[in-house]
Amino acid sequence: MAASISSHERVGVRDEDAAPRPPAAPQAGWPSDPGSAATTGENPPPAGGFETVQLLTPAGDVVHHERYSPWVEHLGAADLQGMYQDMVKVRRFDQEATALQRQGELGLWAPSLGQEAAQIGSGRALASRDYVFPSYREHGVALTRGMDLGQILHLFRGQDHGGWDPAAHNFHLYTLVIGSHTLHATGYAMGIQRDGDVGTGEPDRDRAVVAYFGDGATSQGDVYEAMVFAAVNNAPVVFFCQNNHWAISEPTTRQSTVPLAQRATGVGIPSVRVDGNDVLASYAATAEALRRARSGGGPTMIEAVTYRMGAHTTSDDPTKYRSREEEERWRRRDPIDRVRALLRAEGTQEEFFTGADHEAERLADQVRSYVRALRPPERETMFDHVYASDHSLVQRERAWFDTYQAGFVEEDQ
Amino acid sequence: MSETATSTAPAEHSPAAATAPATQEMPLARAINLGLRHAMEADPAVMLMGEDIATLGGVFRVTDGLLDDFGGDRVVDTPLAESGIVGTAIGLAMAGYRPVCEIQFDGFVFPAFDQITTQLAKISYRSRGRLNVPVVIRIPYGGGIGAIEHHSESPEALFAHTPGLRVITPATAGDAYTMIQEAIACPDPVIFLEPKARYWEKGPVPLNDPARPTAPQGAPGFDAGAVQRARVVREGTDITLAGYGPTMRTLVAAAQAAAEEGTSAEVIDLRSVSPLDVDTVAASVRKTGRLVVAHEAPTYFGAGAELAASISAECFYHLQAPVLRVGGFHTPYPVAAIEEDYLPDLDRVLHAIDTSLAH
Numbered sequence: 001m002a003a004s005i006s007s008h009e010r011v012g013v014r015d016e017d018a019a020p021r022p023p024a025a026p027q028a029g030w031p032s033d034p035g036s037a038a039t040t041g042e043n044p045p046p047a048g049g050f051e052t053v054q055l056l057t058p059a060g061d062v063v064h065h066e067r068y069s070p071w072v073e074h075l076g077a078a079d080l081q082g083m084y085q086d087m088v089k090v091r092r093f094d095q096e097a098t099a100l101q102r103q104g105e106l107g108l109w110a111p112s113l114g115q116e117a118a119q120i121g122s123g124r125a126l127a128s129r130d131y132v133f134p135s136y137r138e139h140g141v142a143l144t145r146g147m148d149l150g151q152i153l154h155l156f157r158g159q160d161h162g163g164w165d166p167a168a169h170n171f172h173l174y175t176l177v178i179g180s181h182t183l184h185a186t187g188y189a190m191g192i193q194r195d196g197d198v199g200t201g202e203p204d205r206d207r208a209v210v211a212y213f214g215d216g217a218t219s220q221g222d223v224y225e226a227m228v229f230a231a232v233n234n235a236p237v238v239f240f241c242q243n244n245h246w247a248i249s250e251p252t253t254r255q256s257t258v259p260l261a262q263r264a265t266g267v268g269i270p271s272v273r274v275d276g277n278d279v280l281a282s283y284a285a286t287a288e289a290l291r292r293a294r295s296g297g298g299p300t301m302i303e304a305v306t307y308r309m310g311a312h313t314t315s316d317d318p319t320k321y322r323s324r325e326e327e328e329r330w331r332r333r334d335p336i337d338r339v340r341a342l343l344r345a346e347g348t349q350e351e352f353f354t355g356a357d358h359e360a361e362r363l364a365d366q367v368r369s370y371v372r373a374l375r376p377p378e379r380e381t382m383f384d385h386v387y388a389s390d391h392s393l394v395q396r397e398r399a400w401f402d403t404y405q406a407g408f409v410e411e412d413q
Numbered sequence: 414m415s416e417t418a419t420s421t422a423p424a425e426h427s428p429a430a431a432t433a434p435a436t437q438e439m440p441l442a443r444a445i446n447l448g449l450r451h452a453m454e455a456d457p458a459v460m461l462m463g464e465d466i467a468t469l470g471g472v473f474r475v476t477d478g479l480l481d482d483f484g485g486d487r488v489v490d491t492p493l494a495e496s497g498i499v500g501t502a503i504g505l506a507m508a509g510y511r512p513v514c515e516i517q518f519d520g521f522v523f524p525a526f527d528q529i530t531t532q533l534a535k536i537s538y539r540s541r542g543r544l545n546v547p548v549v550i551r552i553p554y555g556g557g558i559g560a561i562e563h564h565s566e567s568p569e570a571l572f573a574h575t576p577g578l579r580v581i582t583p584a585t586a587g588d589a590y591t592m593i594q595e596a597i598a599c600p601d602p603v604i605f606l607e608p609k610a611r612y613w614e615k616g617p618v619p620l621n622d623p624a625r626p627t628a629p630q631g632a633p634g635f636d637a638g639a640v641q642r643a644r645v646v647r648e649g650t651d652i653t654l655a656g657y658g659p660t661m662r663t664l665v666a667a668a669q670a671a672a673e674e675g676t677s678a679e680v681i682d683l684r685s686v687s688p689l690d691v692d693t694v695a696a697s698v699r700k701t702g703r704l705v706v707a708h709e710a711p712t713y714f715g716a717g718a719e720l721a722a723s724i725s726a727e728c729f730y731h732l733q734a735p736v737l738r739v740g741g742f743h744t745p746y747p748v749a750a751i752e753e754d755y756l757p758d759l760d761r762v763l764h765a766i767d768t769s770l771a772h
Contacts, residue, residue, distance in 0.1 A: 160541065161535070161538065161539040162539045162540050162541060162543075165540075165543050166507075166540065166543065166544060167543070172507075173539055173540060175532075177527065177531045177532070180500065180527065180528065180531065180532050181532075182500075183496065183497060183499075183500025183501050183503070183504065183528065184500060184501075184503050184504035184507060184532070185504060186497075186500075186501050186504060187500060187501030187502060187503055187504020187505040187506075187507070187508070188504035188505070188507055188508045189504070190501060190504065190505055190508075191504065191505045191507070191508025191509060191510055192508065193486075194460075194486055194505075194508075194510065195508070195509075221494075221496060221524075222496055222497075222500060222527075222528070225492070225494045225496055225497035225500065226497070226500065226501075228492050228494065228497065229491070229492060229494070229497050229501050232492060384538075384541065384542065385537050385538050385540075385541050385542035386537070386538055386576050386577055387537065387577065387579070387601045388537050388542065388545045388600035388601050389599060389600050389601055389635070389637040389640075390637040390638070391579070391601075391637070391641070391687075391688050392641055392688040392690070392691075392692075393687070393688035393689070394576075394688075396691075
């Protein structure tokens with residue numbers, strides 16, 4: 001497999017496979033033409049020399065890229081199969097969670113459908129000692145960190161504001177305030193610098209942080225500040241932006257008139273734009289950025305161009321703002337189909353694919369049973385952990401509440 | 414860096430100070446500086462962040478000299494972005510550090526308000542105690558210094574209304590020295606409000622008070638009770654005057670003036686706005702039957718309103734008069750030319766005392 005990934009000759013940047021040609025750039029103000037970028041949700045035209053790096057075409061052909069192909073050349077058949085398996089798993093998990101919401105088992109769900117390559121590719125480039133600050137749709141990254149995916153559902157079931165121990169897998173809790181956690185990522189990276197775990201050259205010591213966020217978040221001041229602080233401190237952090245084209249109902253053109261990757265340019269952070277539906281490109285760009293960060297080379301921004309195939313959340317109705325045709329176009333660039341095509345072409349047997357489906361089905365079964373067995377927390381736990389030290393007001397209110405509740409018990413008797 | 418700090422620190426700051434006199438007279442700003450220094454010497458995880466705090470030593474010079482002794486990794490001049498300061502401090506705290514952030518002026522804390530209220534205040538709760546974020550946010554606050562807009566505000570109620578934050582404020586140099594170290598040792602986020610109009614007032618500082626030891630979280634010495642305890646600064650029998658921070662000097666002066674007219678006022682420095690030490694005030698009110706609470710912040714939905722409600726519930730049958738509030742009006746902080754008419758001064762406190770006693 002290592003040989004075959006690099007064996008195909010690449011002829012130019014095949015952007016026609018990565019994304020349809022966007023309409024002409026808006027000249028001034030916000031485009032209002034119904035056919036313009038603002039209403040189709042396509043990316044603004046590339047500017048500032050941003051290509052879209054692609055190593056695996058939608059048809060499953062491996063293409064050569066001088067800079068990024070070397071980052072995947074060491075991957076063997078087992079690695080690619082592992083990526084495929086992860087993507088199939090998280091897609092099935094996502095489907096199950098959506099179903100559980102429809103069945104009333106979850107209050108809300110934020111689907112990751114369509115973003116599997118960006119998440120699995122980047123997640124698999126991470127080392128366990130690296131630290132991840134996810135947004136709230138990074139179920140695929142969670143899988144690559146070894147998380148028990150059922151834990152994610154505590155939050156969406158309304159039983160926990162978090163749901164897992166961040167230290168267990170160096171995977172921070174989901175953050176719902178858009179972009180806030182990117183500052184935490186930069187701060188954590190500044191901590192790694194102070195720990196001396198950057199640029200030592202010791203392979204098991206140097207660490208980095210990855211912050212995941214979306215196209216909408218790039219408009220948040222916190223994301224800009226996170227990049228400024230990272231740049232001036234040369235902090236070991238990777239800003240991984242999944243441009244899934246839609247911030248609920250607003251297309252990327254409502255966030256930016258330039259490629260999102262260009263956001264980093266003014267801050268002085270190198271950036272790269274990759275086909276986010278290409279698991280190999282996502283892996284390669286992240287691996288390169290992580291090496292730069294760990295070795296003391298500072299932050300990087302990656303824009304992974306992908307597509308949110310599902311709704312923003314189960315409360316959203318995408319038919320109100322985007323077309324079936326657009327969704328159909330992206331379905332033809334499915335992140336999993338192209339890996340399956342490559343694996344088949346490279347000789348992976350059908351049993352593997354059937355096995356992967358069975359694995360995913362088993363995960364779905366487990367998650368379903370897990371969620372249904374969850375019991376709500378005791379009401380008194382609402383007072384727990386407001387503070388880490390004794391706070392007389394919380395103690396007072398808790399005592400009142402206990403007495404109040406005890407009164408009901410006496411009446412019942 | 415900390416080794417360097419210890420070896421180059423002036424004699425009065427070195428561990429040898431244990432044999433020095435127990436108290437030293439110094440201005441409040443200097444007491445905070447010394448408290449920061451001692452906290453940094455005690456725990457290498459303690460670090461300072463803010464705008465102009467390193468080379469310049471802060472616009473009020475509270476961090477003066479600390480860059481030289483602790484280095485740029487521990488005394489950090491940040492970009493000019495308050496949300497960035499607090500947000501990165503949260504990340505540093507998650508990585509095991511104990512950042513002390515300086516917000517340059519009260520009115521400039523609001524760009525960081527989201528990070529403080531949606532993140533900092535909630536991370537312990539959200540993580541069910543798995544994560545602590547011991548971040549201290551120092552804010553010079555209050556008016557009376559003839560400043561331009563945004564430089565004289567008292568935003569304490571906004572933070573006290575946010576579960577997960579502690580809000581404390583010293584009124585004297587001695588408390589400033591001790592309380593900044595307690596704030597740093599506290600495992601919870603602390604909003605540390607510094608009465609900027611009192612920065613240059615001198616007072617005795619207990620350099621090594623064995624009754625209130627400070628130590629990093631987890632180590633013996635941190636006492637949540639001490640952090641949230643009010644202090645009776647003057648005993649009296651006829652009326653209780655409660656306040657905090659910059660108002661304390663006015664309340665003590667009012668008590669002295671009242672004494673000349675035969676009224677014995679008890680004065681309480683609340684010191685903590687979240688939580689309020691209702692027990693200490695209630696014990697006083699059960700004795701005096703009257704309460705006047707004063708602060709510079711607008712009285713509407715202010716700390717005084719909360720205290721009045723609590724005391725009305727706790728001491729209903731002891732009260733001889735309604736609890737009265739003296740404070741700012743429901744206006745933006747006015748221009749410096751007329752700020753003295755906005756601030757709760759001696760005459761307004763005495764007026765409130767007279768009003769209460771007339772019941």
